[in-house]
Each structure stands twice: as C-alpha cells, then as structure tokens.
Amino acid sequence: MTTTDMAEWGWDPKWAEAFGEYREAGLVPGRVTLEHKHIYRVMTEEGELLGEIAGRMRHEAFGRADYPAVGDWVALQPRPADGRATIHGVLPRRSKFSRKAAGPAVAEQIVAANVDTVFLVHALNQDFNLRRLERYLTLAYESGAQPVVLLSKADLCADVPGRVADVEGIAPGVPIHAVSSLQDEGLEALRPYLAGGRTAALLGSSGAGKSTLANRLYGEEVLHTGGIREGDDRGRHTTTHRELVRLPEGGLLIDTPGMRELQLWDADSGLDLAFRDIEALAAGCRFSDCSHGGEPGCAVQAALEEGTLQAARYRSYVKLQKELAFEARREDPALQREERDRWKKIHKQVRKSPGRH
Numbered sequence: 001m002t003t004t005d006m007a008e009w010g011w012d013p014k015w016a017e018a019f020g021e022y023r024e025a026g027l028v029p030g031r032v033t034l035e036h037k038h039i040y041r042v043m044t045e046e047g048e049l050l051g052e053i054a055g056r057m058r059h060e061a062f063g064r065a066d067y068p069a070v071g072d073w074v075a076l077q078p079r080p081a082d083g084r085a086t087i088h089g090v091l092p093r094r095s096k097f098s099r100k101a102a103g104p105a106v107a108e109q110i111v112a113a114n115v116d117t118v119f120l121v122h123a124l125n126q127d128f129n130l131r132r133l134e135r136y137l138t139l140a141y142e143s144g145a146q147p148v149v150l151l152s153k154a155d156l157c158a159d160v161p162g163r164v165a166d167v168e169g170i171a172p173g174v175p176i177h178a179v180s181s182l183q184d185e186g187l188e189a190l191r192p193y194l195a196g197g198r199t200a201a202l203l204g205s206s207g208a209g210k211s212t213l214a215n216r217l218y219g220e221e222v223l224h225t226g227g228i229r230e231g232d233d234r235g236r237h238t239t240t241h242r243e244l245v246r247l248p249e250g251g252l253l254i255d256t257p258g259m260r261e262l263q264l265w266d267a268d269s270g271l272d273l274a275f276r277d278i279e280a281l282a283a284g285c286r287f288s289d290c291s292h293g294g295e296p297g298c299a300v301q302a303a304l305e306e307g308t309l310q311a312a313r314y315r316s317y318v319k320l321q322k323e324l325a326f327e328a329r330r331e332d333p334a335l336q337r338e339e340r341d342r343w344k345k346i347h348k349q350v351r352k353s354p355g356r357h
C-alpha cells in the first residue's frame with residue numbers, strides 16, 4: 001500500500017503535539033477534503049478514506065461547529081479494508097470560516113478550517129469596488145487566516161498600478177498581487193503562500209475568477225468540472241471529488257461552494273482589524289466613548305476634515321458596524337430587549353423634553 005506524506009497535506013510538529021492524546025488512544029490523523037451530509041472524505045497516511053462520526057462524538061457535540069469541516073484535522077480509527085474510518089475528534093482549529101446555519105436557533109456552521117492564507121479575488125473590471133473589498137477583508141480577518149488581495153483579470157485593466165494604490169489605501173499591511181489567469185501573469189508570486197504544505201482558500205464575488213484561477217494553479221480543469229484526475233490505470237477518468245486539493249507544485253487549495261455563501265455576521269474583531277486605521281484614530285478622541293458625531297476633541301472628525309481619512313471609507317465602516325449590530329440583535333433576544341428599552345427611554349425623554357408640546 002502506498003503511504004501519503006501527511007506533511008504534504010499540511011501536517012506539522014504543532015499538529016502532532018495537539019494530536020498527542022489521540023495518538024496514545026491508537027488513533028491516526030487525517031485531513032478532511034470533502035464533507036457530504038456527515039460523510040467525510042479524509043486524507044490519511046493510508047490514502048483517502050470515507051469517515052463517519054463516532055456515536056460518542058455525536059452525543060457530545062453541542063452544535064454543528066463541533067462537527068468536522070473541509071480543512072479540519074480529525075482523529076480516526078481506520079478500517080482500510082473497506083475504505084472507511086470512524087472519526088473520534090477534531091483538532092482545535094487555527095482558523096475558521098463560518099456561517100449561520102439555517103434553522104430556528106442560531107448555530108455556527110464551519111465552512112472551511114485551518115486556512116493559512118485567504119486569497120480575496122477581486123476583478124479589475126467594472127466590478128472593482130473598494131467597499132465590497134472592505135467587506136471581504138472583514139470576513140477574512142475574522143477567520144484568523146492571513147488575507148491577501150488578488151486583483152484578477154489584470155489583462156482587462158489599463159491602470160493596474162492605480163488600482164493597486166487604491167487597494168493599498170483601504171487594506172493597510174495586506175499583500176496585493178495583480179494576476180491574470182487568462183494570460184498566466186502574476187501567478188508565480190502566489191507560490192510562497194502555497195509552499196511547505198500551506199493552505200490557501202479563495203474568497204470573492206461570483207464571476208471574480210476564482211475557479212479559473214484554481215484551475216490555472218492546478219494546471220488543468222479540476223474544480224467544478226466533475227472531479228480530479230486519479231493517478232491510476234483509469235487515466236483521466238474522474239473518480240473523486242474534493243474541495244481541498246493538493247496542487248501539483250505543492251500547497252493546498254480550498255475552494256468550497258460554502259465560501260461563496262459567506263455572509264457578514266459576528267465579525268466584530270474582523271471589523272476592528274480591517275479598519276485598524278479608524279480604530280487607531282478613535283483611540284485619540286478626547287472621550288473614550290466618543291461617537292465621532294461632533295463631540296469636541298474627536299480625532300476621527302479631525303481626520304475627516306483634514307482628508308487623511310476618506311469619508312467613503314468611514315461611511316463604509318459605520319455601515320458594516322451597524323449591520324453587525326443588527327445581526328447580533330437578531331440572534332440575541334436579550335440584546336433585542338435592551339435595544340427596545342433603550343428606545344423606550346429615549347422616546348420618554350423626548351416627550352418630557354421642555355422644547356416639545
């Protein structure tokens with residue numbers, strides 16, 4: 001039997017350390033490459049197995065976030081004879097993308113885990129939109145993965161340096177690369193993000209060029225075309241589908257449909273990181289609870305007046321902040337009550353105020 005080198009799938013000494021107890025219990029590690037209705041494709045040293053959740057793990061799970069997702073490292077009891085395995089646990093995630101699971105109760109559902117780098121694919125055509133990019137940056141920062149902006153379809157843009165400068169203005173400290181999958185330009189610059197078993201994921205609007213880029217990185221049609229070429233005597237016959245794939249030159253790429261359905265929710269820390277320039281300004285306001293709405297000594301207003309902070313960027317920040325607060329209230333009845341009480345009080349005060357009759 002051929003053995004898979006798990007380092008090529010991202011395994012490293014830190015994962016090995018986290019796996020210690022599972023190893024003592026006689027389990028082996030595997031990485032989830034596809035989830036389908038609680039059946040998981042898992043890459044292991046013994047090749048790919050179909051994993052099912054152990055009964056005990058199912059009983060102890062609090063919610064959907066306790067179940068494995070694409071990119072997770074799991075602890076398995078392999079049954080190689082029938083190509084199956086039982087999953088007993090999930091290693092703590094280094095990063096995660098999640099969405100709200102459908103249903104009456106708010107539940108977090110993990111869409112992808114253990115992503116090192118998230119490529120924010122954004123097209124250099126009429127879809128180019130800094131405000132949308134800020135939204136994706138917030139999502140990316142919230143995940144814990146490192147964001148990298150890929151300005152795709154560079155062949156369609158007459159002023160690439162100008163657009164790169166625009167993005168620099170809203171993404172402080174974020175690497176930015178202009179690429180063209182059609183003309184095979186700029187893709188070499190992505191290699192470092194995929195070196196040494198590192199994992200990247202693609203995030204971006206529909207039509208931004210994610211699948212085209214994935215196929216280019218893979219060197220042939222692999223995603224959304226029905227499967228993957230298996231290195232067996234069936235040649236190009238496609239036998240397997242995965243959402244986490246190993247690229248021929250090394251590195252791992254996650255391109256799951258779940259990433260296309262991500263919405264902004266529960267992303268306060270992501271927002272702070274994506275707008276750290278505004279956070280830093282706000283720290284300089286005279287009042288620690290400054291609303292930046294006209295109080296004296298407001299550093300945000302001062303920066304807006306000086307033009308060092310762009311009004312559009314500030315508006316975008318406020319809008320995302322409101323949106324997140326709205327989502328949080330929707331999820332939390334206590335917060336809803338608090339908000340209702342706050343407004344009741346405000347209305348009462350307005351009625352009592354002397355200027356009114």
Ligand SMILES: Nc1nc2c(ncn2[C@@H]2O[C@H](COP(=O)(O)OP(=O)(O)OP(=O)(O)O)[C@@H](O)[C@H]2O)c(=O)[nH]1
Nearest residue numbers: 153156180181182205206207208209210211212213
């Ligand atoms: N000119 C140009 N067109 C490109 C490039 N990359 C992708 N496209 C085109 O853009 C369109 C959308 O590309 P996709 O790769 O399907 O986009 P996607 O982000 O995967 O879209 P969804 O699957 O809807 O999320 C296709 O018609 C591609 O041929 C590029 O580098 N240059």
Ligand SMILES: [Zn+2]
Nearest residue numbers: 285290292298
């Ligand atoms: Zn202020």
